[in-house]
Amino acid sequence: MSQKNFFDFNFESLKLFLNEELNIEEKKIPMRSKQIWQSVYKKGSFEINNLTTFPLELRSKLEDLISLQRPKIEKTQTSSDGTIKWLIKLFDGNEVECVYIPEKTRATLCISSQVGCTLNCRFCHTGTQRLVKNLSFAEIVNQVMIAKEQINDWDEQRKITNIVLMGMGEPFYNYDNVKTAVEILKDKEGLNYGAKKITVSTAGIANKIPEAATEIGTYLALSLHAPTDNIREMIMPINKKFKIKDLIEQCKYYSSVVKEKITLEYVMLRGVNDSMECAKQLVKLMAQFPCKVNLIEFNPWPGVQYLPTEREEMEKFGKVIQDAGYVATIRRSRGQDILGACGQLRTESEKKKAL
Numbered sequence: 001m002s003q004k005n006f007f008d009f010n011f012e013s014l015k016l017f018l019n020e021e022l023n024i025e026e027k028k029i030p031m032r033s034k035q036i037w038q039s040v041y042k043k044g045s046f047e048i049n050n051l052t053t054f055p056l057e058l059r060s061k062l063e064d065l066i067s068l069q070r071p072k073i074e075k076t077q078t079s080s081d082g083t084i085k086w087l088i089k090l091f092d093g094n095e096v097e098c099v100y101i102p103e104k105t106r107a108t109l110c111i112s113s114q115v116g117c118t119l120n121c122r123f124c125h126t127g128t129q130r131l132v133k134n135l136s137f138a139e140i141v142n143q144v145m146i147a148k149e150q151i152n153d154w155d156e157q158r159k160i161t162n163i164v165l166m167g168m169g170e171p172f173y174n175y176d177n178v179k180t181a182v183e184i185l186k187d188k189e190g191l192n193y194g195a196k197k198i199t200v201s202t203a204g205i206a207n208k209i210p211e212a213a214t215e216i217g218t219y220l221a222l223s224l225h226a227p228t229d230n231i232r233e234m235i236m237p238i239n240k241k242f243k244i245k246d247l248i249e250q251c252k253y254y255s256s257v258v259k260e261k262i263t264l265e266y267v268m269l270r271g272v273n274d275s276m277e278c279a280k281q282l283v284k285l286m287a288q289f290p291c292k293v294n295l296i297e298f299n300p301w302p303g304v305q306y307l308p309t310e311r312e313e314m315e316k317f318g319k320v321i322q323d324a325g326y327v328a329t330i331r332r333s334r335g336q337d338i339l340g341a342c343g344q345l346r347t348e349s350e351k352k353k354a355l
């Protein structure tokens with residue numbers, strides 16, 4: 001039979017596979033599966049041969065059955081602020097980006113869920129790249145594995161404290177793979193990121209939010225970016241399908257299940273959504289469910305038609321929200337010089353035309 005790639009298994013399917021393929025007592029399968037799982041995801045060991053808990057004979061059998069190959073890094077770019085962006089080449093030749101953002105007391109890894117995107121938000125660089133494909137859960141998790149390997153992030157030396165699905169693509173349009181990837185990220189015997197260390201960001205696929213509340217359960221960020229349907233529709237075509245009212249209802253539900261505030265992301269576009277009137281409308285909207293707002297500096301990219309709001313104006317906008325009693329933070333832009341900041345990711349992958 002042909003070799004399987006380890007990363008295509010979740011824990012359950014790994015057990016099933018070993019049960020079918022390894023000629024060992026059935027009751028030992030969970031233990032053996034756990035040993036491999038821990039060695040890869042906890043210790044970052046990518047050699048079956050290093051699995052010293054396995055008898056030699058079993059190791060060599062396993063080597064025939066399973067490969068631990070990972071996609072390769074095509075390009076590494078390091079920003080003057082320490083942010084690192086990796087361009088990763090997947091086995092099928094498509095390319096995807098992920099970004100490591102170190103701060104004083106924590107470090108965030110921003111990963112992608114799709115190659116390209118269907119949404120076409122006017123201010124987002126990824127939106128200019130048509131959707132090429134949904135990433136498999138293995139391709140999502142492997143971005144984390146690759147980053148960890150690069151910065152030696154294993155055992156006690158863990159540096160990545162938070163993971164955000166805020167890279168390329170819309171996570172809720174690749175729901176099943178995102179769900180399985182998050183399960184793997186959370187697994188205590190493996191990567192062990194708590195649900196509250198992971199944030200899934202959505203442009204507002206309202207009908208997926210309830211499922212995500214019970215099945216994914218991480219922090220949720222909603223890319224709101226406008227307080228009214230009129231403005232939102234101009235900058236985010238997805239608003240034609242899912243209106244702000246729907247989003248509020250679903251976010252209300254999400255926060256009641258997960259018992260955390262929703263983070264509203266609000267990229268500030270000069271003259272578009274940054275008036276004091278907008279701030280007041282946003283306050284009214286925020287009164288309807290537990291949330292806080294993250295004001296995002298607009299990051300330009302080649303060919304874009306928008307300009308960033310001046311810093312001073314952003315602060316004034318934030319103050320209106322704070323004075324109303326809500327949390328508003330301003331997200332500092334990171335990695336702009338390497339096109340690694342929010343909304344700047346894009347790769348050269350194109351959808352192959354059907355022959």
Ligand code: SAH
Binds near residue numbers: 123171
């Ligand atoms: N599709 C999901 C995941 C992408 S997250 C979502 O929309 O939430 C990327 C975040 O960066 C989103 O909030 C997005 O709206 C924001 N963003 C996109 N382009 C940007 C830009 N040029 N400058 C700053 N933020 C941007």
